[in-house]
Amino acid sequence: MSAERERREILIAAIADLLDGISHVAVGASSPIPAAGAMLLRARNQRDGKPPVRISILGSQAHNFFTNGGIELFDCAAQGRVDAFFLGGGQIDSQGNINLVGTGDYPKTDVRWPGSFGSAYLYHLIPRVILFREEHTPRVLVPKVDFVSARAITPEVRRRGGPYALLTNMALFDFDRDAGGFALRSVHPPFTPADIRENTGFIYEEPAVVRQTPRPDPATLALLRGTILDELAETYPAFARAMKQAA
């Protein structure tokens, strides 16, 4: 379990780093690791006297300041008031397109996932969309998705939103919107660049020297294991409990 805890802590710290500089981040339902990453950024900024961070966690009462119903997140994004968001995908392809619908021929797909949620819209409107998918396998990271729930790049329309990075259990990729593809930024311990090549089903840029994703420093770990898990317990009690028990 401590290996599992370390894996999660690296992801949470990586998310906090990816969010650096934003002022409002929204987190969708069922996303304890992104929520913890957002809370870590908020706590770190507060500790360091940096500008405050607003967090909207869907499904939370304590960490949700919206008062205009389900539509408010979407209106807020259209107004440019949401800087960052997280999307996943049953499939993510080399061009950053995501599929939340299913595999095979629509509509009677071989595998059916829940559906597109708000992705088709939010991908256009939120500047820093972090693709977060823990499973790093060739069946998830594919050359071309079977169904485009949300397209990453649309030259025919101007947009402020789109993918910023892809974070998995094994690695962190940057997304280059001009080139329209991913570039490997770092590999999480204990994996190697060869592991990434083997488990990624699409082509990406790989630098000559690949860095290791940093382990969180002691001060970050102290925040994470204290304040953050306490805050997280309101929305994700089971996740927070598991992390505490692993200590």
Added chain:
Amino acid sequence: MTEIVALEALAARVTSGQSLAIPVDGSGVAMAATAALLEAGIHDLKLICVPISGLQADLLIGAGAIAALETSAVSLGEAGAAPRFTAGVKSGAFALRDSTCPAIFAGLLAAQKGVPFMPIAGIIGSDLLEVRPDWQVIDSPVGEARKVVVVPAICPDVALFHAPEADRAGNVRIGRHRELANLAYAARRTLVTVERIVDRNLLETEDSAAGVLPSLYVEAIAVAARGAWPLALWDEYPADEAEIARYAAMARSEDGFRAYLSTFLSHRKQVA
């Protein structure tokens, strides 16, 4: 005027073949009324999830009550995939209209404003446009020259939800769950179940009136104690995670689903 009726009488106001709009899990889902609908043998509903659903949609699908489904997703959240939805998509058990959350809100907004369609940002490039021929990309006829998606108005025959309380005049407290008002504004008729009827007038003060859906929009109300169970109802009670997990496990098979449904319906009867 808003009528206060028994739960079965409320459910009887939904008839087979109608379009029925329901809110997302946790927003105020009328589960007791859903049980009453299933008891009454409702069928061929055109279900509109605003903007997604979970247990409620999956129960209605599994029971064979749905002819068409418009939704942005069906999921049991932490408990995983919605098994009857997944199986139903594969077997083509209902006509599926995949959507994206803000497009459903935009469709309701068009109905609320009495116009045939509503423009909406984003979406361009998504395959949803391929599978939704009723959505179109147009050149904006006014203002900034750009492409914009338009979606048709969504006018549900009936909206159905659950809330903590209503007063005797039929004003319903919806708190900050404004999506419930969006449902009611767009629907031809709105049916509401509540935990309790209160004697005070909810419109009496600015504070209380701010979170209230006026009775103008509400056709009928029925009392249903723990009416959202096993789903959560705001500050009133949390979701019964164990029950939802039990559903998720049992509903993986058709037989398991039938067994769950029968227990669920008899449990609801005992509460009533």
